[in-house]
Amino acid sequence: MPRPFLPAMMSVVMAALLGLAAPGARAGETIEQVLLRSQAQRLAERGPALNPSPESVQNLRTSFERLKALAPQLADVELVLVGGDLYAESLFGRRAVAVSPAVGELPERERLLMLAHELGHQALDHWNALAGLYHQHVPAAVRRELTDPVAGVLGQEGSALSWRHEFEADAWGYRLARPLELGVEDAVGLLLRQGLMIDSPTHPGTRRRLLQLRMLENELTGQPVPEQFRLMQVSWRGDGAGSGR
DSSP states (O other): OOSTTOOTHHHHHHHHHTTOOOTTOOTTOOHHHHHHHHHHHHHHHHOOOOSOOHHHHHHHHHHHHHHHHTOGGGTTOEEEEOOSSSOEEEOTTSSEEEEOGGGGGSOHHHHHHHHHHHHHHHHTTHHHHHHHHHHHHOOSOOOHHHHGGGHHHHHHHHHHHHHHHHHHHHHHHHHHHGGGTOOHHHHHHHHGGGOOOOOOSSSOOHHHHHHHHHHHHHHHTTOOOOHHHHHHOOOTTOTTTTSOO
């Protein structure tokens, strides 16, 4: 996982949205089939969690259950342990979140935020929304002759929707986990673990994400939102995506 909160499947979705050949794409596949097969391949490459620290695994399970207890609609979401480095991903087609034991080694509040973000993707049904966007433009199989003519609009709308989903999952997860005595400073610690990230087609940069959480914290505590925050805010529609601002 290149950075926390980055669902690796997003790259596969965006490849399809942009009209590119998905990894190992097969003739006649639907976008759902591409996503499911690519997901299975990627998880297989990570492999199982070999000899994980019992303490890390217990940390993960405890944090996961604490969060689910705050959101009854997520009672059936499973925790799936996988191998490799720091990694968490809401799975497509499953009520599950895949997590590496390395997440269990994070400070508890950062771990809660990371898991809450992925649970947000589940609660808000983001993967089906992305697949639905694709079907609006290409209802048939994933083929270049169908995706090329609409690649521009699909890329723009897909990027905007991806940004929206990341902001939504950040906000949903923060609201869920906040009663567990954490705050924006914990999000700062988590998001800065991989350095200051700039905007990308699928994710707003670190500054934007932290700005939203600071604004949300002010709103939740009844504090005025500083005018400079409002002036800096860029909407989830993707204005300036990729600019690095």
